[in-house]
Amino acid sequence: MLAGGYLNFHDGYLYGEAVSRIFRLDPVTWEHTILSKGHYFAQDEYGRVFTGRNSMDLYMYDDIAPIFAADASLQYEWTEDGGLVLEWPVNADMKKFQITRDGVDVTANGELSREGGNGTAKFNMAADFAEPGAYEVTAIDYAGNESEEALSVIVNEQPDDVTLEGLNEQLKAYISSGDVRGPLVNQLSNSLRQAQHHYSAGRTAQATKQLEDFLKRMNNPPMGRHIEADAKQTLEHAVHELLVQWHHADTD
Numbered sequence: 001m002l003a004g005g006y007l008n009f010h011d012g013y014l015y016g017e018a019v020s021r022i023f024r025l026d027p028v029t030w031e032h033t034i035l036s037k038g039h040y041f042a043q044d045e046y047g048r049v050f051t052g053r054n055s056m057d058l059y060m061y062d063d064i065a066p067i068f069a070a071d072a073s074l075q076y077e078w079t080e081d082g083g084l085v086l087e088w089p090v091n092a093d094m095k096k097f098q099i100t101r102d103g104v105d106v107t108a109n110g111e112l113s114r115e116g117g118n119g120t121a122k123f124n125m126a127a128d129f130a131e132p133g134a135y136e137v138t139a140i141d142y143a144g145n146e147s148e149e150a151l152s153v154i155v156n157e158q159p160d161d162v163t164l165e166g167l168n169e170q171l172k173a174y175i176s177s178g179d180v181r182g183p184l185v186n187q188l189s190n191s192l193r194q195a196q197h198h199y200s201a202g203r204t205a206q207a208t209k210q211l212e213d214f215l216k217r218m219n220n221p222p223m224g225r226h227i228e229a230d231a232k233q234t235l236e237h238a239v240h241e242l243l244v245q246w247h248h249a250d251t252d
Ligand SMILES: [Ca+2]
Pocket: 046, 048, 062, 063, 064, 065, 066, 093, 141, 142, 145
């Protein structure tokens, strides 16, 4: 039945060519799908099938949705002129991206740039369009398949609005909603209290040390189950912004 083609396993399926048809076979159920016409074929790491027809034409068959890497995350940064930049890792299966804020498509409100097939993409929104909110990025591949999982991030107010008091309010809100809990409640509250104590007395170096402890405690692996990922990301971001502000103030 196989006529000089190739066979390849991808994601538990066997792909191959038989009588000028590219097929996919589930080796457990023997369920068998014809994907495309074609002679020889090749398959890449995303499961995409490339096949030749006649001697000149190359076709791609792809019904596998793009997938973000397990450790992929959506990062953001406010620019000095009030713009907002989102950044996330991409792979070669991804062609386009849809960006939403609070569920509304804002893809047309910014400019997308990309470094490499397997690299990072950036979405740059000018100040007129840049707003805080819950952002989500969905990937679409060359065949139009859309990623099932989106990357998401809560974008907070611009960094000028980040203060120790604001950070403290944020932490309190997370504690009362249960997003921060267990031993982290006291650990993080203490770090902040001491940071405030030092900062109000003009001891920025000691206050900085307390904020660094805050980050360390929050990232201490055994504490992972006492904090929600969103809360951690938001707090981390606020602390980093504060540290950057203090550093600039110090060196001005
Ligand atoms: Ca794909």
